[in-house]
Amino acid sequence: DAGVIQSPRHEVTEMGQEVTLRCKPISGHNSLFWYRQTMMRGLELLIYFNNNVPIDDSGMPEDRFSAKMPNASFSTLKIQPSEPRDSAVYFCASSRTGPPDEQYFGPGTRLTVT
């Protein structure tokens, strides 16, 4: 099993640009999570999907952030327009059946917005 796959691993962009982060969950897992990690706030849940349906998006910071899961094997997190305060590591995780089942994390995408 390849585990959770995220791309890109690193992204550097200028303020105002659109950023798209991608995630492929583990095959057979029906829940997918997007997290953001910063020094100040630690690991925050942004949104989670169950069977491709968004269940809890209360952590999405504002309208600049959007997430989609068009099918069971792919999800995107988009930031438009990006701002320097969005600089963080973004993790995707998946689990077989949703909380409280064990979550398997991807390697993360380190985003830097200048």
Place this chain on the structure above:
Amino acid sequence: AQSVSQHNHHVILSEAASLELGCNYSYGGTVNLFWYVQYPGQHLQLLLKYFSGDPLVKGIKGFEAEFIKSKFSFNLRKPSVQWSDTAEYFCAVNARGGYQKVTFGTGTKLQVIP
């Protein structure tokens, strides 16, 4: 809504020292509790979890955690740390029932000095 506090942000120990990392949660109902670990260069992974039953939970690599309901705590312990335990440790809580998300603490960085 549930929340998690990890009071120690950075801990430095010598090899063979005993470890205890504090974790307190805030939630009035029944919870599931977790410790996740991120070793340098690796993905976040589950260390141990408590759902019900014996409040003393044993995990991988000699770690254990004790759920003390009256104190809303779930501290992580290891009697003798090794250099390979150097990592960042995250406590997490999930309120039982329905599609309740997992809320993570801000993490504790453990550095073990040989």
